[in-house]
Every structure is written in C-alpha cells, then in structure tokens.
Amino acid sequence: MVQEYKSSDLDLFDKIDTSNPKDVFLKNKSKNQLMPDNHKSFNYSKKEILKFKNLEDSLTETKSRKEPQDFFNQIDIDDYSSFKNMYPHNINTNLNRKKLSVKRHVNEDGSYPSIDIHQNSKEKTEIFQGIYSEPKFLPGGDKYLLIEFGNVMNLELNFKAQGLSKLIEVANIKGIYETLPCFASMIVHYNPDDISYQDLVKELKLILQDMKENDDVVVTSRLFHFPTVYLDKWTKEAIEDYSTKIKQKQSDPEFIVELNNLDNVDHFVRVHSGTEYWVASLGFWPGLPFTMPLDPRCKLTAPKYNPPRTWTPKGTVGMGGSSTAIYPDRLPGGYQIFGRTPVPIWDPEKRFDVFKDSICLFRPGDRIKFNPCSYEEFEMIEKKIEDQSYKYDLIEDQKFSINKYKKWLKGLDYKKKF
Amino acid sequence: MLEVINQGLETSVQDYPGRVGYLNQGFPPSGPMDSWSFRLANLLVNNDESEGALECQYTGPTLKFEKDQVVAICGADMQPKVNGKSVPMWESILIKADQTLELGFSLNGARSYISFAGGIESNPWLGSKSTFHKAGVGGIDGHAIKKGQKISIGQSATRPGRKVREDCIPNIHNSGVWEIEVVRGPNDDWLDDNGYEIFLNAEWKLQARSDRTGFRLDGPTLTFNEKATNKSPEHGYEPSNIIDQGYPIGGINLAGQTPIILVNDGPSMGGFIVPFTVPSASFWKLGQAKPNEKFKFIEISVSEAQEMRSEQTAICTQGSII
Numbered sequence: 001m002v003q004e005y006k007s008s009d010l011d012l013f014d015k016i017d018t019s020n021p022k023d024v025f026l027k028n029k030s031k032n033q034l035m036p037d038n039h040k041s042f043n044y045s046k047k048e049i050l051k052f053k054n055l056e057d058s059l060t061e062t063k064s065r066k067e068p069q070d071f072f073n074q075i076d077i078d079d080y081s082s083f084k085n086m087y088p089h090n091i092n093t094n095l096n097r098k099k100l101s102v103k104r105h106v107n108e109d110g111s112y113p114s115i116d117i118h119q120n121s122k123e124k125t126e127i128f129q130g131i132y133s134e135p136k137f138l139p140g141g142d143k144y145l146l147i148e149f150g151n152v153m154n155l156e157l158n159f160k161a162q163g164l165s166k167l168i169e170v171a172n173i174k175g176i177y178e179t180l181p182c183f184a185s186m187i188v189h190y191n192p193d194d195i196s197y198q199d200l201v202k203e204l205k206l207i208l209q210d211m212k213e214n215d216d217v218v219v220t221s222r223l224f225h226f227p228t229v230y231l232d233k234w235t236k237e238a239i240e241d242y243s244t245k246i247k248q249k250q251s252d253p254e255f256i257v258e259l260n261n262l263d264n265v266d267h268f269v270r271v272h273s274g275t276e277y278w279v280a281s282l283g284f285w286p287g288l289p290f291t292m293p294l295d296p297r298c299k300l301t302a303p304k305y306n307p308p309r310t311w312t313p314k315g316t317v318g319m320g321g322s323s324t325a326i327y328p329d330r331l332p333g334g335y336q337i338f339g340r341t342p343v344p345i346w347d348p349e350k351r352f353d354v355f356k357d358s359i360c361l362f363r364p365g366d367r368i369k370f371n372p373c374s375y376e377e378f379e380m381i382e383k384k385i386e387d388q389s390y391k392y393d394l395i396e397d398q399k400f401s402i403n404k405y406k407k408w409l410k411g412l413d414y415k416k417k418f
Numbered sequence: 419m420l421e422v423i424n425q426g427l428e429t430s431v432q433d434y435p436g437r438v439g440y441l442n443q444g445f446p447p448s449g450p451m452d453s454w455s456f457r458l459a460n461l462l463v464n465n466d467e468s469e470g471a472l473e474c475q476y477t478g479p480t481l482k483f484e485k486d487q488v489v490a491i492c493g494a495d496m497q498p499k500v501n502g503k504s505v506p507m508w509e510s511i512l513i514k515a516d517q518t519l520e521l522g523f524s525l526n527g528a529r530s531y532i533s534f535a536g537g538i539e540s541n542p543w544l545g546s547k548s549t550f551h552k553a554g555v556g557g558i559d560g561h562a563i564k565k566g567q568k569i570s571i572g573q574s575a576t577r578p579g580r581k582v583r584e585d586c587i588p589n590i591h592n593s594g595v596w597e598i599e600v601v602r603g604p605n606d607d608w609l610d611d612n613g614y615e616i617f618l619n620a621e622w623k624l625q626a627r628s629d630r631t632g633f634r635l636d637g638p639t640l641t642f643n644e645k646a647t648n649k650s651p652e653h654g655y656e657p658s659n660i661i662d663q664g665y666p667i668g669g670i671n672l673a674g675q676t677p678i679i680l681v682n683d684g685p686s687m688g689g690f691i692v693p694f695t696v697p698s699a700s701f702w703k704l705g706q707a708k709p710n711e712k713f714k715f716i717e718i719s720v721s722e723a724q725e726m727r728s729e730q731t732a733i734c735t736q737g738s739i740i
Contacts, residue, residue: 129650139603139604140604140665140669140692140695141667141668141695142601142697142699142724142726142727143666143667143727144666144667144669144695146603146664146666148604148663151650151653152650152661153650153652153661165442178438178440178442179442180442180664180686181664182662182687183662183663184661185661185663185664186664187441187663187664187666187687189438189441192724192727192728193728193731196724197721197724281442281662281687283444283662283664283686283687283688284444284662284685284688285444285685286443286444286553287444290662290687301652303655303659304656306656306674307673308673320654321652321653321654321661322652323652323662334689348553358443360444364442
C-alpha cells in the first residue's frame with residue numbers, strides 16, 4: 001500500500017560525510033540561520049557565492065576530491081571591493097524633508113494611470129501559464145518586494161525560490177532583512193534606508209543571473225515520517241460542524257475523489273500517502289509547512305474552502321491547490337481536510353530534541369512522508385508524546401539535488417496505478 | 419515593579435520594530451500598531467525608541483507602582499488619571515510610589531502606549547519583547563497582561579515634564595473617516611480598471627471583527643481581470659485565489675470579496691491576492707482607527723511611501739522632544 005523508493009532512487013539523496021569539515025560547513029549553510037558566526041560576519045562576493053555553489057556541486061559529484069579548506073583569498077577580497085564599488089548600497093541616504101502632498105495620480109483626461117511598475121505590460125492581455133522567462137519584481141509597499149517566478153504550482157519554481165533565498169543570504173546584501181520563499185514566488189523584506197527599490201531589483205537580478213549559470217540546486221533535506229490516521233473522525237467532525245453552522249458541503253475526501261477522477265476514498269488515501277512531500281515554505285502560522293508531492297503521479301488538486309473554516313483540529317492534514325499542509329494547532333483554515341497526525345510540529349516548550357534549534361520542526365527543503373496508521377497506533381503515539389518518550393521518525397542530513405530529482409522523474413512508470 | 423490592578427481590554431508588551439527575521443518560519447513581526455506614538459512615548463522617558471512598552475487597546479489598564487516611576491502616555495486619549503486626577507499625555511510624568519495610574523476607555527483613537535523610564539524587563543523571545551498573542555509567545559507569558567501580575571521595570575533617571583513638540587504629534591481624530599495611503603501591488607493587475615477604480619473611490623467600513631492580525635473591510639464588490647478567472651486550477655477557483663504566496667505586512671488581502679489588511683500579527687503567507695499594500699508610514703492610522711469608522715484609500719508610489727517613512731523616522735527622534 002505504501003510506495004517505497006527503490007534503492008536506486010535513494011541514490012538521489014546522498015548521505016553527508018560529517019567527518020569532512022567542508023561538508024559540515026555546507027550543511028550548516030543550508031540550514032540558514034545556523035551558519036557558524038565567523039562565516040556569517042563576512043561579506044561574500046558574487047565570486048564567492050559561485051565558489052560555494054561549485055563546492056556544493058563537487059561535493060555531490062565526488063566526495064573524495066580535495067579542496068582547500070579556506071574559502072577566500074586576496075583575489076576574492078579584491079574582487080569583493082570592486083563589486084562593492086560597482087554597486088554602492090548607500091546612495092539613498094539623502095533624505096528629502098519636504099512635506100509630501102499625497103494625492104492620487106490622475107491623468108490629464110481624468111483617467112487613472114496604467115500599471116507602469118511592472119516591466120512586462122504584455123502580461124495584462126496575454127495570459128501566460130508556466131515559468132516566466134524573466135522573473136517579475138512586484139512591490140509590496142515601502143519595505144517588501146515580491147519576486148514571481150511563474151504562475152503554476154511547479155516544484156521547479158520552489159527550487160528556484162529556495163536556491164535564490166540561500167544565495168541572497170550568502171550574498172549578505174546591506175538592507176535585506178530576510179526572505180520568505182514560497183511555491184512560485186518569494187518575498188524580500190528590506191530596509192529602504194539602506195537600499196532603494198531599484199537597487200534591490202538590480203542586486204537580485206545579478207544573483208539570478210548567477211543561478212542561471214549554475215543549473216543545479218542542492219538543498220540539505222531531512223525526511224520525516226508522519227503516522228497519520230486518514231479519513232479520521234476528528235476532521236470529519238470539523239467538516240460536519242462547518243456544514244451545519246457555516247455552509248452545507250460534501251465531505252472533503254469525497255470531494256477530492258470526484259475532482260481528481262479517483263475510484264474511491266481508499267484510492268485517494270493510497271495516492272496521497274504514496275509520495276514524499278517537499279516542504280516548499282513555512283507560513284500562515286508558525287511552523288505550518290506548505291508542501292508539494294515529489295512524485296508527480298500523486299499530484300492532486302482541490303479548491304480551498306469559501307468562506308474558510310473557523311476551526312481545524314490540531315495535527316490535521318489537508319490540501320488546497322496542490323499543496324498539502326499540517327495544521328500545527330487548532331486553527332481556522334481553508335484547506336480540504338482528511339487526516340490527522342498525533343506528532344507535534346511545533347513546540348514552544350521544546351520538549352523534544354528536534355526542537356533544540358527552533359520551536360518549528362520543519363525547514364524549507366525538508367521532506368514528509370505520511371504513513372497511514374490506525375486509531376490504536378495514533379493513541380499509542382499520543383501517549384508517548386505525553387510522557388515525552390516519543391522518538392521523531394526522521395532521516396537527517398540528506399542532500400537533495402534538483403538535477404538528480406529530474407533524472408528520477410524521467411525514469412518513472414507513469415502508468416503505475418496507486 | 420508595578421502591579422496590574424485591572425488589565426484593560428487587551429494590553430500587551432510590544433517593542434519596535436518587533437520580531438524581525440523569522441518570517442520564513444511563519445512568525446509575523448508583531449510590535450506596536452501605531453509605532454509613531456509608541457516611539458515618541460519611549461523617547462519622552464529617555465528610552466531607546468525600540469524599548470518594550472505597553473500597548474493598550476480601546477480600554478486601558480490600571481497599574482499600581484511600588485516606587486517612584488517616570489512614565490509617558492502617547493496615542494489614543496484614554497483619559498489617563500493618577501489617583502483619580504487627570505494627567506497630561508505626550509509628556510513624561512512622575513508617578514509616586516503607591517500611586518495608581520488608570521486608563522479608561524478611548525475618547526479618540528484606539529490604541530494608547532505607556533512607556534516606562536528604564537523599560538519593561540521581560541525576557542525577549544526570538545530577539546523581541548513583543549507579544550504574539552495568537553501563538554502565545556513573547557511579552558509576559560506570551561499573552562496580554564493579566565490582573566494581579568507584577569511587571570518589573572528597569573532603572574533609569576529621567577525628569578518629568580519633557581513634552582513632544584506640538585507639530586510632531588500624529589493627528590488622531592474623531593471624524594470617523596481615515597485617509598490611508600496605499601501602494602499598488604504586488605497583485606494589482608488581478609483587478610481590472612473598473613475594480614481598481616471601485617477600490618480607490620469607495621468608502622470602506624472597518625468591521626468589528628478586526629484585530630492585530632487583520633483589519634476586515636466592508637464595501638463594494640470588486641471586479642477582476644481575465645488573469646483572475648483564466649488560471650491553472652492549483653490557484654483555487656475563486657477569482658481572488660492565487661497560488662500561496664508570502665504576504666507583505668500591510669498587504670490588503672482580498673479574501674473572496676472581503677479586503678483584509680494584514681497587520682502586525684497577520685499571517686506571513688496564504689492563497690489570496692494582495693492588490694494593494696499599506697506602507698509602514700500609514701500604519702499609525704490603522705492603529706488608531708476604530709470599528710465602524712471609514713477608510714478612504716489614496717494611491718501613492720513606492721518612492722513616495724519610502725519618503726513618508728523617512729519623514730516619520732525623522733520625527734521619531736529626540737529632536738521632537740522639548
């Protein structure tokens with residue numbers, strides 16, 4: 001019932017060699033904030049970013065290859081200085097103190113201005129579906145910028161967002177507070193005192209250029225197994241409550257079966273639990289993972305609730321669009337719901353080791369496998385969680401290479417029925 | 419040390435600019451809704467503008483002081499009294515040991531800030547003292563302050579009688595209509611020209627179901643571009659559905675036909691379009707608007723929004739205190 005990877009598939013996820021300091025550094029680097037402080041205090045040049053990427057590439061290709069242990073030399077430092085002179089970040093400090101008259105822009109003929117902020121005005125008339133040849137840069141007020149890579153839910157777009165987010169962190173551009181990679185886009189939070197919108201776009205384009213040259217993205221990835229009761233009584237109760245109090249609706253699993261031309265709800269469970277899910281992003285609520293199926297044969301779609309539910313049981317597994325999520329707590333929500341896991345995915349009290357570094361379990365780039373379980377197993381695990389004897393079922397420190405993943409996709413038997 | 423005699427409606431510890439750097443784990447920044455008044459309150463008592471202070475919403479708390487303490491109250495007028503006697507706002511005042519500071523309901527505006535010379539001594543959580551009620555983290559025990567709690571205050575010598583210059587005080591008014599600046603984007607091209615005009619010409623009413631996570635608005639029905647109706651199914655079927663994306667703080671989220679302004683404790687991502695964003699310099703107006711008051715939106719450019727922000731930053735300095 002549960003589809004497992006063949007051993008050849010598992011080659012996709014090379015195990016990291018923890019005795020090699022370079023590997024450990026790269027591992028830490030991929031864990032974002034967990035980078036050793038001495039590395040974080042450096043300003044990295046574009047060349048260094050490239051170097052890191054090459055290091056990663058070589059790491060996945062041949063582990064035995066000897067590389068120097070120091071990451072930069074005088075040439076790199078010189079390179080950084082010239083890079084910095086080319087793109088000064090502090091040009092926007094001349095503050096104009098005059099009082100603003102804030103009025104809406106109106107054209108002379110009384111009409112309103114057309115959208116001039118988007119470079120691609122063609123988009124308005126021609127609806128393109130897919131990955132954009134050039135990402136779009138869209139402003140979100142005075143402190144945020146949204147980069148859109150495309151308008152489909154395609155893993156490649158998320159790989160791009162995660163890769164870019166990683167490179168932005170390494171590039172250490174003054175004025176960028178943080179990034180939030182999502183399915184097909186990424187938010188950049190910046191300080192306009194340090195970098196103007198135009199300069200930010202310029203910088204990001206440069207980094208994107210680098211990414212194009214280095215096709216593969218390698219992400220450190222952990223695999224979590226989550227025991228899950230599918231078609232459970234708790235989500236059923238939440239759906240019924242919604243149906244009586246807010247809006248009459250069909251049971252969520254049956255609705256998904258109908259929309260996706262599946263045989264029945266058992267077929268749905270086999271398909272949904274037949275793949276690993278890629279953690280594309282965390283958001284909406286602390287620690288809530290938005291995930292996508294890695295096996296395209298298991299991709300299902302479903303609309304979101306309208307209006308949203310007022311409550312969802314803690315640990316509920318649900319889907320919207322083609323994304324699957326776990327609800328970290330009893331929360332409102334809009335996904336179609338059909339399962340529940342007893343395993344906590346966020347823990348402000350840090351009762352388990354896995355929460356040592358963060359009270360949120362997941363990081364972007366992790367993978368989740370939902371394993372159907374019985375009520376008895378659910379209760380047993382629930383008890384273990386209560387007395388803190390539960391051991392999280394995870395495999396750490398795997399490298400996920402996008403190119404190898406793509407190779408794996410080509411070898412799949414698309415006629416296979418789950 | 420001070421004791422909470424009465425907690426008020428929802429009074430919480432906030433600092434400025436809140437919890438920055440955890441967006442990709444799903445944590446919003448929190449922090450004061452009206453950071454203009456908040457920063458001035460801290461500056462009045464010679465604190466760093468970022469220091470932890472109390473945000474009072476609609477009805478303020480009653481606090482009893484164990485020792486002499488200089489405080490300042492800025493923002494909404496909650497008729498502050500010390501031992502029953504009115505005290506001025508926008509000014510540092512001395513409260514003597516055993517005296518009680520009482521804030522009532524708000525006469526104009528919605529949020530008032532109480533700063534304490536020396537700041538609030540609470541443990542920062544992920545680098546910030548700001549309370550994020552919904553997740554129960556930050557502040558004091560993760561929640562709004564409660565009756566009977568003791569709050570410890572740092573040491574600092576500051577004189578009372580320091581005032582905010584008249585022309586540096588935000589114009590918190592009672593007219594019932596707020597003009598709020600918005601910047602187009604990120605998803606403005608999902609609305610058609612008609613929808614865009616409707617949005618900017620309408621008077622939107624702030625719903626009572628509004629809090630530090632989102633401000634819900636009542637108003638006309640908006641219309642969409644083809645982009646909103648002709649799209650791949652994973653966006654969702656409603657015109658306002660989009661593949662889940664990160665939200666800017668201040669983003670005006672269109673959930674079905676209900677615009678929701680995502681504010682300090684709002685979700686970091688979700689699956690609805692954000693056609694407009696309220697820039698940070700206009701947030702103080704959101705913080706002071708009350709349910710059933712009206713919003714009129716005025717479009718400005720990114721650079722105008724950034725200029726407004728610079729102006730506000732310049733106002734929130736010791737130069738504005740006399």
